[in-house]
Amino acid sequence: MAADAVSISDGASARRCSRRGLALAGAVLAVVVLGAAAPAPAATPRSPPATIETTIRDPWVPPELRTPPRSPAPQGADLRAQVERKLKAGFDRADVDRSGTVTRDQARAAGLGYLVKHFDDIDRQRAGAVSFDDVKRFLRGRGAQLD
């Protein structure tokens, strides 16, 4: 396959390239206007060259963020506690009336699809609403590592 595009490795070149791209689009348009009167010759339209706007590559963070962590990376019980906090935060977003329980409709409105999908399995009392403990019990029953 022939190479018909060039790579760009700095911002200035990228801007030049963008302008070239616009010019190219204009040129192709001119062909079509002509083509309305007479069939255009068979030619594959071309996109402008691809660009690379920065040579910074992953992973990278700005210098001001390069500080040691304030707390150790959680594992074991600490990690399980953080997981539970994350799950609880999602549950609480759905519990808009702060009742401590979530209905199927509340779960759906909050985008908690997993709760909607498994609602009947979680709501074993057929109460129409489930507590976070109900959710945890269900997840533990499926094999989740939760305290």
Add this chain to the structure above:
Amino acid sequence: MFWMGVAVPSIAPARSLTTRLGSCLAVALLLAGCGGGGSGGSAAPPAPTFTDAVLYSSAATASLPGAAEISAVTHHQLTLNGATLHYTATAGHLTARGLTSNAPEATFFYVAYTLDGANAATRPVTFFYNGGPGSSSVWLHLGSYGPKRLVTGDPATTAPTPFPLVDNAESLIDVSDLVFVDAVGTGLSEAIAPNVNLNFWGVDADAAVFRDFVIRYVAANNRMTSPKFLFGESYGTTRSAVLADLLESAGVELAGVILQSSVLDYNVACGVIAPIVSCAGYLPSYGAVGAWYNLDNPNPATAALPVFIAQMRTLAGNQYDPAVTAFLTTGAAPAAGLLSQLANTTGMPVAGWQTHFNLDPGFYHANLIPGTLIGLYDARVSAPIGSPLAIEGDPSSTFLNASFASAITTYLNADLQYTNPSSYVLVSNAIQAWTFTHDGRPLPDTIPDLAAALAQNPQLKVLSVNGYHDLVTPFFQTERDLARLGPLANVQLRFYLGGHMTYLDDGSRALAKADLAQFYHGATAAP
């Protein structure tokens, strides 16, 4: 490749004179049936080329007033292990909408490869993306397990350029449908008003809008019951951990997550935040790189590398890491015996270890061999300092850029019959404007996200793919990060010769393809 059909574009809401005129161009081309190119041969019908006339921008403040879900559809075939596979390529855009608001957020450019005649209900589908943040998916798309790949000759830098694009004998298309998707503000993906690209340039917002793309792709293509996989690389693994949690929470169950060269916790990545945290996660990688350049003493043979690496893990964990911790906290000088042991096992002379005891990859790659710069992405690649390949700071990256940049445009135009007046943005400036805050920390630690995904879906399988010679996301650090999850049968790790993009190495790509096929088999088997 032969042309079978093309999606008829609807006209996207106009944002400029160029766009409006361009839409007319697309229709004119289709009606005229002009076009051509590709490799169909003289007997093939004329190949109308689909033109999406929307002008996409990667600027932080850019947004489109709206977007149409239009795509170019072409049909192809690939011979894999002696069997001819027919597949469809779909290149175009889908609109991600807010999970609860249903408001348009962004238009995602993607290229999907789907096996013809397969049962979509049971066939796996995998979403691929690179990292950055701010990178398009071009590296995975044209370098890894798609139906075509660029011949890079990695780790040599003697391959002809631009690299030829060839049928990929290690494509995963026999195992899974493959969807390569570009992050917002990269490739040809852009925010939709009132959002601007910058709104999606953060750990949480990026993962959320990717979730909404996955949900849209699944709905638009009736893939609700298909086993779903994520395949992210580098920052793409950070994204995958957060995304897996968000998808599981949204009720989209994943079958598997493949982590290609991971950075799961930025807070302990000495190569990212500087040697103010222990670089012990790098030590086994230095051992492998020293061995590659025959600088270790004794130097292990390639076949003995796994045994040597096991010894390096022990050295790193039991001796080097405690000594570095003491050095960082109290300034305690390391024992002379440890310094000579480090020199013998990494190739970096004792003098280097004396001045840089907490050895960061920046110093290692510039000083291991006097006058030579070795790669960070793939430390097996090297170039003389001051040479064109070394001028951007990483010969293993510089060697790839021009060929990948030229190939994506040609491939989209000629093979996938997709043209557009915008420049495809391989790597955007998003990384410099990224919001790294996540879950109460200024830098993301995504192990809790992965743990939350596993808690919601204990059937979820995780495969960590690692390169021994990657000085960007070192494998031992990844092992340590994943070990925080505790002993889990559904988390596997694999190690290959090669750098960050292990798939560029011909031998490693073949080995990994076999491992991936086995992983997919295990992840889709009935429990």
